[in-house]
Amino acid sequence: MGLINKVKLNFSSMFKKIFNKKKARIGIYGPPNAGKTTLANRIIRDWTGDAMGAVSSVPHETRRARRREGVTIESNGSKVTLDIVDTPGLATKVDFHEFMAHGLEEDESKRRAKEATEGIIEAVKWLDDLDGVILVMDSTEDPFTQVNVTVIGNMEARSLPLLIAANKVDLPESSPARIRTAFPQHPLVPISALDGQNIDSLYEKIAQHFG
Amino acid sequence: MDMISEDKMNRMTPMEKVRMILDGVKNGKILVLEKGLTPNEEAKLIEMTMTEITPDDFAGIEIESYPTKNNQKLLDKIFRKPVIKTRLTVIGPANQLKTLRKDKDLISAIVSSQ
Ligand SMILES: Nc1nc2c(ncn2[C@@H]2O[C@H](COP(=O)(O)OP(=O)(O)OP(=O)(O)O)[C@@H](O)[C@H]2O)c(=O)[nH]1
Ligand SMILES: [Mg+2]
Numbered sequence: 001m002g003l004i005n006k007v008k009l010n011f012s013s014m015f016k017k018i019f020n021k022k023k024a025r026i027g028i029y030g031p032p033n034a035g036k037t038t039l040a041n042r043i044i045r046d047w048t049g050d051a052m053g054a055v056s057s058v059p060h061e062t063r064r065a066r067r068r069e070g071v072t073i074e075s076n077g078s079k080v081t082l083d084i085v086d087t088p089g090l091a092t093k094v095d096f097h098e099f100m101a102h103g104l105e106e107d108e109s110k111r112r113a114k115e116a117t118e119g120i121i122e123a124v125k126w127l128d129d130l131d132g133v134i135l136v137m138d139s140t141e142d143p144f145t146q147v148n149v150t151v152i153g154n155m156e157a158r159s160l161p162l163l164i165a166a167n168k169v170d171l172p173e174s175s176p177a178r179i180r181t182a183f184p185q186h187p188l189v190p191i192s193a194l195d196g197q198n199i200d201s202l203y204e205k206i207a208q209h210f211g
Numbered sequence: 212m213d214m215i216s217e218d219k220m221n222r223m224t225p226m227e228k229v230r231m232i233l234d235g236v237k238n239g240k241i242l243v244l245e246k247g248l249t250p251n252e253e254a255k256l257i258e259m260t261m262t263e264i265t266p267d268d269f270a271g272i273e274i275e276s277y278p279t280k281n282n283q284k285l286l287d288k289i290f291r292k293p294v295i296k297t298r299l300t301v302i303g304p305a306n307q308l309k310t311l312r313k314d315k316d317l318i319s320a321i322v323s324s325q
Contacts, residue, residue: 092257093271093305094264110266117261124258144313146274150257153250182315 023070024210025083027126030136031147032059032089032116035167039136039193040068040086046199047071052086058102060112062088063119065126075200078207087126088119090147127154132161132210139166139174139190143182152183161209164188165202170195217246225252229259236272236304237263241322247276247297273308275318276300 028036040052053066065087072081094116099109127133133155137143155162164183166176169190176190187209189202213235220228228248233256235242248256253274260272277298301308303322311319 090257091271092260092274094261095270095305096266113264113266117264120261121258124254127254142313144315146253146276149276150250150253154254157250 023081023083024131025085025129026132026134026206026210027085027087027123027130028134028136029087029123029151030089031138031141031145032061032091033057034089034136034138035193036089036136037062037086039134039165039167039191040066040084042193042196042199043073043084044068044071046203047073052084058104059098060089060091060094060116060119062086063112063115064088065119065122073203073206075203075207078211080207080211082206082210085126085130087123088116090120090123090151091116092146094120127151130160132163134163134165134206135186136165136167136193137179138168139176139179140168140171143179148183152186162186163202163205163209165193166190167193170197212241212243214243215245220244220246225249225255228252229256232256232302233259233263233272236302237269239304239307241301241303241308244300244302247300249297269304271305272302273305273310273320274300274302275308275310275313275320277315277318 028040030036037053037055041055044050044052048068048071050068052068054061065085067083067085069083070081071084072079094113096106096109096113099112100106104112133151135148135151137148152162164179164186166174166179166188168174169176170192176188180188187205189198189205191198191202193199223231229252232242256272256274263269264271301318301320307323309321309323311321313319
């Protein structure tokens with residue numbers, strides 16, 4: 001790289017530092033079990049080498065929002081630095097019997113249900129403090145849920161960018177096309193957060209939309 | 212079942228709407244809202260629902276509605292002013308109202324007695 005180019009680059013990064021102090025804060029949203037934490041872990045591992053939180057097949061595993069600051073994603077010449085918030089799965093109901101069905105004791109189930117309701121409140125409150133959302137959906141499930149409709153509606157009402165991650169495409173019964181038909185107005189990337197399939201397209205879209 | 216007119220909803224504040232819905236649903240009612248809720252009111256409703264869930268009495272709500280339409284005219288787009296059109300909505304207790312099928316134009320749900 002020539003000296004001039006180097007100077008230019010430094011100048012532009014200085015420019016960014018001065019005028020772009022506030023990093024975009026991106027929330028990872030979706031129903032319980034969609035794969036939000038799996039995705040957050042992958043993003044953070046790929047770009048910082050660390051991990052984010054615990055993953056489990058029991059719904060409402062994440063019951064407190066977690067934030068990781070300063071994750072820089074670079075793709076196709078675009079570079080963005082983001083604060084990433086992994087949120088508890090949103091729902092309009094929480095029934096402790098659901099935890100008992102996963103083999104937990106009654107007391108523990110009730111305690112988890114209580115924590116899950118508090119987590120949902122926290123996730124809803126975070127909606128006010130974000131610059132963009134990655135909405136994670138399980139492509140094997142019906143996309144037309146109130147949770148998806150509410151998250152999308154809130155982002156649209158604020159004219160904030162939203163990216164749909166149609167997750168779990170490694171499963172044979174997945175159908176990202178069904179999600180695309182349901183919400184055609186937003187960019188969608190089919191991915192597997194678990195095995196990393198198509199994750200580079202997601203990074204490309206992240207750099208493009210949240211920059 | 213209570214069917215609530217657009218006029219009545221228009222006279223209420225967001226908090227009054229959320230209160231009315233939760234009181235109705237906790238009394239075992241199914242509510243049909245002619246005009247639905249704004250995304251912000253939906254978020255408030257989810258928050259309030261969570262604070263009122265108790266293990267043996269109330270497990271939450273089921274809501275059926277269609278995505279809001281974003282009917283932006285060119286001018287609104289230029290000024291980044293979103294025009295949100297809310298739509299027909301049905302709300303009931305989670306243990307009584309179950310969605311069978313939901314797509315763009317048709318919602319199928321079943322109502323059971325307690
Ligand atoms: N097959 C498959 N399974 C996945 C994928 N992503 C996540 N999972 C699984 O789905 C389950 C839930 O994953 P989580 O990442 O904990 O989901 P979450 O959205 O964070 O869930 P909550 O925190 O409970 O809201 C786990 O068993 C994951 O291993 C995927 O791309 N493919
Ligand atoms: Mg999680």
